[in-house]
Amino acid sequence: MKKIIVATGNEGKMDEIRQILQGEGITFASLKDENLQDVEIVEDGTTFEENAIIKARTISDLTGQMVLADDSGLEVDYLNGEPGIYSARYLGEDTSYRIKNNHIISLLEGVPDEQRTARFVCAIACAFPDGRTITVRGVIEGRIGYEEKGENGFGYDPIFYVPEFGCTTAELTPEQKNKVSHRGKALTKMYQELQKEGIV
Numbered sequence: 001m002k003k004i005i006v007a008t009g010n011e012g013k014m015d016e017i018r019q020i021l022q023g024e025g026i027t028f029a030s031l032k033d034e035n036l037q038d039v040e041i042v043e044d045g046t047t048f049e050e051n052a053i054i055k056a057r058t059i060s061d062l063t064g065q066m067v068l069a070d071d072s073g074l075e076v077d078y079l080n081g082e083p084g085i086y087s088a089r090y091l092g093e094d095t096s097y098r099i100k101n102n103h104i105i106s107l108l109e110g111v112p113d114e115q116r117t118a119r120f121v122c123a124i125a126c127a128f129p130d131g132r133t134i135t136v137r138g139v140i141e142g143r144i145g146y147e148e149k150g151e152n153g154f155g156y157d158p159i160f161y162v163p164e165f166g167c168t169t170a171e172l173t174p175e176q177k178n179k180v181s182h183r184g185k186a187l188t189k190m191y192q193e194l195q196k197e198g199i200v
């Protein structure tokens with residue numbers, strides 16, 4: 001049985017990863033399962049990929065195991081790509097998303113639809129014990145809405161409007177969102193990479 005450690009403390013992410021990547025003879029362990037939840041990881045990369053690699057490599061070097069890690073965020077074109085890699089820390093780590101979301105809406109006041117383009121980006125890295133690392137990226141394109149809408153999801157979902165669905169990602173069911181989301185797409189790409197490696 002092969003084990004892959006997933007460098008996350010988020011159970012929702014663990015479930016999604018298990019659903020998409022689960023194969024014969026493979027198990028997924030979270031940082032908590034491995035008693036590694038207190039390991040300090042300095043995410044000082046300048047891209048989503050760099051931060052995902054830092055997390056995966058740190059845990060792989062420590063354990064000698066194969067490790068997956070992701071990094072994600074929202075890029076708003078009108079704000080030059082902000083909040084980007086700082087999405088979780090935007091306006092302060094403990095600031096509510098009601099405040100973060102309404103701040104972004106206020107920065108885009110009067111900005112027309114075609115200039116409200118934005119995307120959720122997810123980079124996933126897999127670090128191997130031999131020092132190799134592979135990364136994949138998934139993206140979902142959308143626009144910043146004019147008000148918060150929807151109760152599902154988390155974070156910036158209530159202001160992320162997807163024209164092809166005619167609603168925000170907070171108005172999609174979890175199943176609908178997983179099929180089209182940045183993380184869902186990146187996980188599918190990672191599955192293909194792990195297939196090439198003969199792991200899944």
Ligand code: IMP
Pocket residue numbers: 070071072073074087088120153154155156157169181
């Ligand atoms: P992390 O990759 O888990 O650190 O997530 C970074 C941050 O990006 C989150 O805290 C959210 O603010 C934002 N984010 C990432 N993915 C999503 C999403 O699917 N919906 C809403 N916000 C997201």
